[in-house]
Amino acid sequence: xxxxxxxxxxxxxxxxxxxxxxxxxxxxxxxxxxxxxxxxxxxxxxxxxxxxxxxxxxxxxxxxxxxxxxxxxxxxxxxxxxxxxxxxxxxxxxxxxxxxxxxxxxxxxxxxxxxxxxx
Amino acid sequence: xxxxxxxxxxxxxxxxxxxxxxxxxxxxxxxxxxxxxxxxxxxxxxxxxxxxxxxxxxxxxxxxxxxxxxxxxxxxxxxxxxxxxxxxxxxxxxxxxxxxxxxxxxxxxxxxxxxxxxxxxxxxxxxxxxxxxxxxxxxxxxxxxxxxxxxxxxxxxxxxxxxxxxxxxxxxxxxxxxxxxxxxxxxxxxxxxxxxxxxxxxxxxxxxxxxxxxxxxxxxxxxxxxxxxxxxxxxxxxxxxxxxxxxxxxxxxxxxxxxxxxxxxxxxxxxxxxxxxxxxxxxxxxxxxxxxxxxxxxxxxxxxxxxxxxxxxxxxxxxxxxxxxxxxxxxxxxxxxxxxxxxxxxxxxxxxxxxxxxxxxxxxxxxxxxxxxxxxxxxxxxxxxxxxxxxxxxxxxxxxxxxxxxxxxxxxxxxxxxxxxxxxxxxxxxxxxxxxxxxxxxxxxxxxxxxxxxxxxxxxxxxxxxxxxxxxxxxxxxxxxxxxxxxxxxxxxxxxxxxxxxxxxxxxxxxxxxxxxxxxxxxxxxxxxxxxxxxxxxxxxxxxxxxxxxxxxxxxxxxxxxxxxxxxxxxxxxxxxxxxxxxxxxxxxxxxxxxxxxxxxxxxxxxxxxxxxxxxxxxxxxxxxxxxxxxxxxxxxxxxxxxxxxxxxxxxxxxxxxxxxxxxxxxxxxxxxxxxxxxxxxxxxxxxxxxxxxxxxxxxxxxxxxxxxxxxxxxxxxxxxxxxxxxxxxxxxxxxxxxxxxxxxxxxxxxxxxxxxxxxxxxxxxxxxxxxxxxxxxxxxxxxxxxxxxxxxxxxxxxxxxxxxxxxxxxxxxxxxxxxxxx
Numbered sequence: 021x022x023x024x025x026x027x028x029x030x031x032x033x034x035x036x037x038x039x040x041x042x043x044x045x046x047x048x049x050x051x052x053x054x055x056x057x058x059x060x061x062x063x064x065x066x067x068x069x070x071x072x073x074x075x076x077x078x079x080x081x082x083x084x085x086x087x088x089x090x091x092x093x094x095x096x097x098x099x100x101x102x103x104x105x106x107x108x109x110x111x112x113x114x115x116x117x118x119x120x121x122x123x124x125x126x127x128x129x130x131x132x133x134x135x136x137x138x139x
Numbered sequence: 140x141x142x143x144x145x146x147x148x149x150x151x152x153x154x155x156x157x158x159x160x161x162x163x164x165x166x167x168x169x170x171x172x173x174x175x176x177x178x179x180x181x182x183x184x185x186x187x188x189x190x191x192x193x194x195x196x197x198x199x200x201x202x203x204x205x206x207x208x209x210x211x212x213x214x215x216x217x218x219x220x221x222x223x224x225x226x227x228x229x230x231x232x233x234x235x236x237x238x239x240x241x242x243x244x245x246x247x248x249x250x251x252x253x254x255x256x257x258x259x260x261x262x263x264x265x266x267x268x269x270x271x272x273x274x275x276x277x278x279x280x281x282x283x284x285x286x287x288x289x290x291x292x293x294x295x296x297x298x299x300x301x302x303x304x305x306x307x308x309x310x311x312x313x314x315x316x317x318x319x320x321x322x323x324x325x326x327x328x329x330x331x332x333x334x335x336x337x338x339x340x341x342x343x344x345x346x347x348x349x350x351x352x353x354x355x356x357x358x359x360x361x362x363x364x365x366x367x368x369x370x371x372x373x374x375x376x377x378x379x380x381x382x383x384x385x386x387x388x389x390x391x392x393x394x395x396x397x398x399x400x401x402x403x404x405x406x407x408x409x410x411x412x413x414x415x416x417x418x419x420x421x422x423x424x425x426x427x428x429x430x431x432x433x434x435x436x437x438x439x440x441x442x443x444x445x446x447x448x449x450x451x452x453x454x455x456x457x458x459x460x461x462x463x464x465x466x467x468x469x470x471x472x473x474x475x476x477x478x479x480x481x482x483x484x485x486x487x488x489x490x491x492x493x494x495x496x497x498x499x500x501x502x503x504x505x506x507x508x509x510x511x512x513x514x515x516x517x518x519x520x521x522x523x524x525x526x527x528x529x530x531x532x533x534x535x536x537x538x539x540x541x542x543x544x545x546x547x548x549x550x551x552x553x554x555x556x557x558x559x560x561x562x563x564x565x566x567x568x569x570x571x572x573x574x575x576x577x578x579x580x581x582x583x584x585x586x587x588x589x590x591x592x593x594x595x596x597x598x599x600x601x602x603x604x605x606x607x608x609x610x611x612x613x614x615x616x617x618x619x620x621x622x623x624x625x626x627x628x629x630x631x632x633x634x635x636x637x638x639x640x641x642x643x644x645x646x647x648x649x650x651x652x653x654x655x656x657x658x659x660x661x662x663x664x665x666x667x668x669x670x671x672x673x674x675x676x677x678x679x680x681x682x683x684x685x686x687x688x689x690x691x692x693x694x695x696x697x698x699x700x701x702x703x704x705x706x707x708x709x710x711x712x713x714x715x716x717x718x719x720x721x722x723x724x725x726x727x728x729x730x731x732x733x734x735x736x737x738x739x740x741x742x743x744x745x746x747x748x749x750x751x752x753x754x755x756x757x758x759x760x761x762x763x764x765x766x767x768x769x770x771x772x773x774x775x776x777x778x779x780x781x782x783x784x785x786x787x788x789x790x791x792x793x794x795x796x797x798x799x800x801x802x803x804x805x806x807x808x809x810x811x812x813x814x815x816x817x818x819x820x821x822x823x824x825x826x827x828x829x830x831x832x833x834x835x836x837x838x839x840x841x842x843x844x845x846x847x848x849x850x851x852x853x854x855x856x857x858x859x860x861x862x863x864x865x866x867x868x869x870x871x872x873x874x875x876x877x878x879x880x881x882x883x884x885x886x887x888x889x890x891x892x893x894x895x896x897x898x899x900x901x902x903x904x905x906x907x908x909x910x911x912x913x914x915x916x917x918x919x920x921x922x923x924x925x926x927x928x929x930x931x932x933x934x935x936x937x938x939x940x941x942x943x944x945x946x947x948x949x950x951x952x953x954x955x956x957x958x959x960x961x962x
Contacts, residue, residue, distance in 0.1 A: 022605065025608060029616055033837055093601045094600075095600050095649055114607070115607045115608040116608060117615070118615040118619065124842075126839045126840065126842020130843040
């Protein structure tokens with residue numbers, strides 16, 4: 021349900037999203053495609069979000085620097101700090117306000133603004 | 140005036156004396172050479188003067204506050220906290236709550252800001268507890284003492300911990316819960332009994348509680364122990380006071396002869412200057428004794444002597460015992476006029492006391508339901524008990540091993556002795572082992588209980604947030620669709636705001652849990668107060684308008700750049716505004732912010748013309764889960780957590796939230812906070828000197844462009860259409876306009892749209908840049924772009940775009956900013 025929510029939100033801003041049911045599938049998708057941004061849940065069947073994040077950051081290619089936004093319903097006190105320490109670029113808490121999702125994505129895109137990013 | 144002192148007041152005094160002795164143990168250099176030493180010496184002076192001469196202590200603390208300003212950065216915050224605390228404590232000793240409160244609150248805020256909690260934080264909490272006790276805010280006092288206690292426990296400060304426990308015992312004593320008072324006094328004794336002064340206080344408190352419970356023999360025994368200690372301390376005032384307590388319990392046990400002996404002994408202290416204030420109560424006690432014997436003439440003589448020239452129309456609580464004795468005496472001898480005068484004094488005192496006791500009782504009853512549940516506390520206590528036992532066993536083993544060694548050297552041949560020793564040692568070891576196993580088990584249980592609680596809260600919150608994300612996510616998506624119209628939009632709007640309310644409830648509950656477990660932290664960071672307030676109000680102005688209310692925002696005297704926790708302050712204001720609008724059907728909602736530069740305080744006031752709050756419910760509304768009545772809950776909804784959270788947050792920031800209200804006419808909530816100014820972007824005019832307008836409809840592109848360009852502009856505003864852009868340009872303050880062609884391309888007449896923006900930009904003297912897509916270059920090359928200053932083809936790097944808009948001189952800055960991230 022929550023993947024669908026994000027998908028429909030991104031639709032509003034004309035962005036497209038590829039959903040993955042698990043971290044393992046997501047990591048495989050990252051291998052095969054060139055994404056601009058990764059949205060990452062923390063609680064998933066199988067591998068959890070922080071482990072998946074470590075897998076991305078441990079890559080040897082340019083994809084190790086993919087902007088990662090953690091989207092979570094957890095509210096542990098130091099969760100934001102833990103995610104940022106693990107290499108996340110931004111942490112959003114559910115329920116996610118559409119504005120803050122767009123804002124975060126926009127900032128991520130600007131951060132990585134190399135040649136031809138503003139299109 | 141020389142009158143007896145009400146028991147519990149007397150013990151509180153004792154406790155304060157004890158606390159002070161602890162403070163003077165702080166290390167402090169006497170010679171003032173460097174800045175730090177000068178500060179230390181002022182602090183030492185203030186502490187020394189505290190007990191004997193509080194006004195002098197105030198002067199010294201003020202000087203220390205000045206000295207703290209020039210302390211090295213690492214010590215400054217703690218230094219200010221110490222100085223403010225000492226000044227506040229001195230005012231508290233003078234009974235000047237009005238001056239004491241802001242000082243102690245500031246001290247607490249500074250101590251909190253200085254970093255992890257230290258003994259100073261605990262001492263300030265104890266003072267604040269005293270402040271709350273003095274103003275009959277029992278629940279708050281209890282919270283402070285408990286926090287202080289937990290802090291001292293974690294820091295291993297056993298003596299201070301015992302003082303905190305004693306303070307709690309006194310609270311219970313005042314509430315008439317003598318069993319609890321006794322229990323806490325016992326705990327204090329178990330925690331620390333190495334200090335005769337503290338021990339004296341404990342004995343005296345235990346005696347007091349036992350006496351009220353009717354266990355007179357034990358009470359007397361405790362008082363006698365206290366008396367022995369008072370003698371070793373050579374304090375006539377303390378000796379006299381404890382003696383009066385002995386006499387009281389003897390009189391109550393009808394041991395008249397013994398009581399007379401004690402009273403006579405007490406009266407001998409009138410020759411000692413330090414004990415002068417204690418003598419009056421012995422005349423009262425003597426009168427009581429005479430009354431018990433039936434010698435009414437003597438009783439009249441004694442009680443008259445005790446009262447001297449006191450004005451009966453202005454009774455104070457400390458005279459209660461004297462008034463009661465006088466009333467009984469005069470009634471017995473038939474002096475109706477005198478008896479009535481004392482009875483009236485008694486009644487007015489009792490009205491005060493019962494009001495106090497009632498509120499104290501309610502507060503304590505509520506406190507029992509506090510979050511850390513009883514079982515946890517029992518487990519903790521048991522744990523400590525086991526730890527003590529364990530240490531005891533260990534020391535026993537050590538002693539026995541020594542004996543064993545000695546025996547082995549001296550008489551190697553006494554095999555029998557050796558064998559015996561071995562057996563004993565083995566048994567002791569087993570006991571230690573058993574105790575260790577118990578301890579481990581208890582630890583595991585404790586850890587499990589704590590983990591279970593945390594887990595429960597986390598899970599509940601997670602499980603509610605996940606479906607809520609679905610609800611709110613989809614309502615946002617639907618509401619973003621411009622083609623959605625009329626009734627359907629309204630209905631989805633209702634679902635959306637219901638969802639938002641639900642999210643606020645989940646947040647509230649989590650906040651309360653954090654507060655109860657002491658995990659709520661307040662940040663200190665600079666922010667723009669005016670901007671923040673304007674932003675919160677923007678949300679509620681619309682709601683007010685929809686309800687037909689007017690909304691007045693007065694920020695003329697508000698500070699701009701301040702240091703504090705913007706998110707938490709925003710939460711408080713948000714809550715107050717939400718309440719104001721919720722409880723008002725017609726009239727005006729008003730928000731005013733002002734700074735009081737001299738007192739370093741600021742105030743944010745939210746007022747309304749709503750239903751108001753009945754006078755007798757004003758205190759209640761700040762308690763958790765309370766609304767004025769159950770009907771209010773049905774009519775207006777809400778958990779009743781909001782105001783409790785507001786107050787807790789404000790207090791955590793070193794301030795408070797207070798309320799004034801007239802039922803049926805409206806309420807005024809005032810947030811009072813310490814003011815720490817920082818250099819603000821005050822030079823930026825309200826409209827912005829170097830404003831950037833981005834004409835773009837897409838929210839993601841907007842955020843991206845803002846991130847790239849915002850470092851070069853004072854303000855960034857957005858427009859979604861040509862008309863909107865023109866209107867914004869006419870408002871003024873815009874120097875650069877950036878137009879994304881994707882937004883204009885949907886317009887019916889692209890040329891007209893660009894023309895409209897271009898014209899407005901010319902009027903405003905702004906420079907225009909049009910971002911256009913590469914695949915369709917010709918479309919913009921014609922007359923369409925006559926009014927546009929610059930064309931930039933997409934895609935383009937952020938660095939390059941910045942250069943094109945803001946010129947070459949910005950190059951180095953923008954490149955370092957972006958290349959780092961792009962690498």
